[in-house]
Amino acid sequence: MTVRVQTADFDIGAEIAAMRRGNPKVGAVASFIGVVRDLNEGDRVAEMTLEHYPGMTEKALEKMVAEARSRWDIYDALVIHRVGTLKPGDQIVLVVVTGAHRSEAFDACEFLMDYLKTRAPFWKKEQTPAGARWVEARESDDAAADRWS
C-alpha cells in the first residue's frame, strides 16, 4: 500500500511496472488519471494551485486504501496526488489497483477516487480571466461517494 503527495509529475508506466514486478499472480491492473482541464464553470482556467493539509492528507488516503483492501479482494493499491501549481493538461492524481480479476480492481479504483474527491483534504484555487477563485465542492461528487456506503 502506497500513498504519495508530491509536487513532481508521475509516470503511470513506471508505477505500474513497479507494482507488477515480482508479482506474477497479478491478473488485472485498473488505473485512473485525473488531468487539469482548461475550462471550468464556463471560464478559461490558466492554472490552478492545489493546497492540502500535510499529515492529515496522507493519513486520510491511507485509511481509504486500507478500507478498499478490506472491501475487495485486491493485491495492492497506489494513490499519488500532486500539490502546488498545475497547468491545463498536467496530471493531478493517479490511482492504480492490482488484483487477480478486473471486477474487483475496477470497483476498488472507482471507490478510491470517489472517496478521495470527498474525504481527502485537498483544495483547488483556479486562475481565470476574471481572477482567482476557490473551486466549489460538487454535490455530484458526494452522491458518487455515497453509493459505496
Place this chain on the structure above:
Amino acid sequence: MKPDDSRITTVEVLYFARLREAFGCDSEQVAVPESVKDVAGLTAWLRQRGAAWAHELAPGKPVLIAVNQDMAGADTPIKSGDTVALMPPVTGG
C-alpha cells in the same frame, strides 16, 4: 475560589483554503473557557468574534472539521493540546 469559566482549554486551530484567506491567518492558539467541550462549542465560541468568523461559521455553512487529523462531528470532544482544523469542503482529485 475562582468561578469555573476562569479555567481554560487551549487548542491549536488551523485554517485552510478559503477560510485561511477569510480569517487572514493559517493557525492560532485559542484559549477558550473550560465550558467549551466539543467542536460545536468551539465553532460557536469562534463565531462570536463576529465579522468573517460569524459569516464563515454561520449555522448551515458547510465547514469540515478535523480533530487531531481525523474528521470530526459537532459532538466530537476537544481538550487542551488538541489540534482542530477548520476546512471548506474538499475539492481534490
